[in-house]
Amino acid sequence: MRSISLVYLTLLLPISIAAQVPTVAVVTAEMRSAANEAYQKQDWPAAAERYEKIIKIEEKNAGARYRYGTALLNLNRNADAVRNLEMAMSISPNPIFALAAARGYARTENKEKMYEVLEKSITLGGIAPESLTGEKDFASVLSEPKFADFVKRSDLTVNPCKAKPEFRQFDFWIGEWAPKNVQGVTVGSSSIQLILGSCIIFENWSTPVSSGKSFNLFDTRDGKWHQTWVDDKGLMTHYVGGLVDGRMVLTSDTLANGKKTLAKMTFSKLDNGDVRQHGENSSDEGKTWTTTFDFIYVRKK
Structure with missing residues (x-):
């Protein structure tokens, strides 16, 4: 009987081990396509839901986190948006992400952080002046000399030929x-x-x-x-x-x-x-x- 029991346990062992191995979640092509479709259609609730699922699996996916943050901005979930946009910036610093984060800070009336992020964008290649002056989230600071000075400096960064005589x-x-x-x-x-x-x-x-x-x-x-x-x-x-x-x-x-x-x-x-x-x-x-x-x-x- 003992030998039979050992054989039985040996047969069950691979099944038991396999059952204990956790399933690794992956982002499928269908998930990416569905998230992108919602984003392009500006269906912000669906975009936020779908990109949230993606970043839970791919935490370092800067592009997905940026889009998630942008969707949150459009849903007026500004604090959550800023947090995710800052994370996207830390993964892949660039002026596009910086602009979105600055918009979030402007909405939360955190001028200090807004200007801090904008200044960082200068070192990353700058933001086109029309993207700054035409952004409604910056309407409250358009008349500020500090903002006007930043727009001018950003313009010269984006368009370096303007600055060279x-x-x-x-x-x-x-x-x-x-x-x-x-x-x-x-x-x-x-x-x-x-x-x-x-x-x-x-x-x-x-x-x-x-x-x-x-x-x-x-x-x-x-x-x-x-x-x-x-x-x-x-x-x-x-x-x-x-x-x-x-x-x-x-x-x-x-x-x-x-x-x-x-x-x-x-x-x-x-x-x-x-x-x-x-x-x-x-x-x-x-x-x-x-x-x-x-x-x-x-x-x-």
């Missing part, structure tokens, strides 16, 4: 223009725009027979201005240069039929605010220059 050297060309030749005849239309965080001066040139565009950028790596011109004839020209006695001088070189030709454009701001663009070519390596065009950019009325 070299990037502003060609701003005199920005505007809507009617370029005229030396006879005073309008030869085309030119729209010069400041784009991409105030880093790029974007030219849009058009005439009845041709059109082209250029990107103009100050490159901090070589300390020079670069213009890349393309047109509707399939041509591309790359110019390099910089300010010379207050004028923007850009040059390029091309090789055609084995012959090297230099091209130069000089942009000069005139006393009345107009801009002169003088184009020249040289076939003797810059010893002599021949005018190819001479335009005065007159601002459109």
Whole structure:
């Protein structure tokens, strides 16, 4: 009998051990999809419930915790929202999480913590000014000098080209223009725009027979201005240069039929605010220059 009992116990042992091993909870793809769907639909009660289940399993999931905190903000559960948003920040510091946490502190009227989190966002890359001034949770502090100063500093962090004077050297060309030749005849239309965080001066040139565009950028790596011109004839020209006695001088070189030709454009701001663009070519390596065009950019009325 004893031997039979031992055999029976041996057979049961694996079953008993298996029964004692705890089941490890995992977040399924279906759970993530359902939570994301609720979040995208702004179904905040459902989003909060579903993301809460996820972070109970994945405590270090910063993205899920941020979304849980955002859902709580939209449910006016501000204290719980701040706690979870701060946890998300501690896991993965970034300006998006900082903005949400600052909103929570603004709602709970904790200005000290609000400014503390906002200041931290500067070191993380900054927050776009429109995201600050357009946020209703900051309505009560919009008129405060401290908040206005922060918005300005954050803007320069997000858009570093605004803070560097070299990037502003060609701003005199920005505007809507009617370029005229030396006879005073309008030869085309030119729209010069400041784009991409105030880093790029974007030219849009058009005439009845041709059109082209250029990107103009100050490159901090070589300390020079670069213009890349393309047109509707399939041509591309790359110019390099910089300010010379207050004028923007850009040059390029091309090789055609084995012959090297230099091209130069000089942009000069005139006393009345107009801009002169003088184009020249040289076939003797810059010893002599021949005018190819001479335009005065007159601002459109």
